[in-house]
Amino acid sequence: MPEYIAIERQQLIARGTLESIVRQIKSRETPLEPMVFSTDNCQRIEIDWQGDIETVLTRLKPSTTPTSAKRGRPKLGVISKEVTLLPRHWEWLRQQPGGASVTLRKLVEQAQKDISLEERITTSQHQLDRFMLQVVGDAPGFEDASRSLYRNSKVSFEKAIRAWPEEIKHFVLAKFNDIAEIHSGNK
Template sequence: MTVPADQPLFAFAGHRLLARGPAAGVVAAVKTATDAGETVLTFDAASGRVVDLDLRGDVAAVLARLTPAPEAEKRGPGRPKLGVTAREVTLLPRHWDWLSAQPGGASVALRKLVEAALREAEGPDRARRAKDATYRFMTAIGGDLPGYEEATRMLFAGDWTVFDAATEAWPEGVRETAREMAAGAWRNGAG
């Protein structure tokens, strides 16, 4: 799997937090630990998925296999050459009539509707992604830890106080990472 050099990762040797930060900084610690015989799990910080790093060769070779950080695209609104993608939209005639009567026409009205829907769904979507990522992480690293089942139930129930209590006995790195990942679910008030 190719990993961007700036992708946020965290790595665990057993239940011990080994490293966290951009991939370029984490892979050296992972390589050193695996060369010393430790079993290491590396996670994508955003999704909670296990990341499979190609650790063949020395640290320089491993770093060379990371993909460079993508440059920010300098695109904005406007015609296709400026970043707009034309796609087909199928609507009923009454929808087209309403859109064409809007200030700025159909395109402006559709963009405003989509932006409003994105803003409205942002909190619940972020909460769902946080819960899913936390669950993936907890399952991969902490399925055998005391209180795991209760923590999982409380994660999806949205009860952060019981979640924190259920994870209290976990090793510090695992506990703090799980709590940090789950924080997005609590902040949005979505249970």
């Protein structure tokens, strides 16, 4: 089950599922609107904190009301977005069996499977750096921590984050160690 953390003023104030975080935050006497992040990929989750616990939880859940079905569209969560390609790319896609959508989905699926070690490392570094910028971007040592992250220098990273709040420090160090494991080929 996915885990999340809630952070307010550089302090980790809740950890758990999205539902448990909402319940923890909304049951506090002092109203808060913390930033919430996935612990897996450091992605920020936008939550509208207005209303009571049930109202906030309802907005988190995907809509279960049936949408008007369009002919030929499977109910698989297909989302229509704009794709910009050169004319030669569109011509190639038109010639593929199944058409442009099927071919693009296959290409994306294959690219996700074929991610290189370097791409995994870079993606993880960017995710952690973005998290640090949002949470402790104005804290002493942020710039040094960011540089150390991309150099994979654990000693420099630990030195840079020394003055950060304990729980934030532990979280970013654990993520740094995950990236180091990717570097070493153990993950």
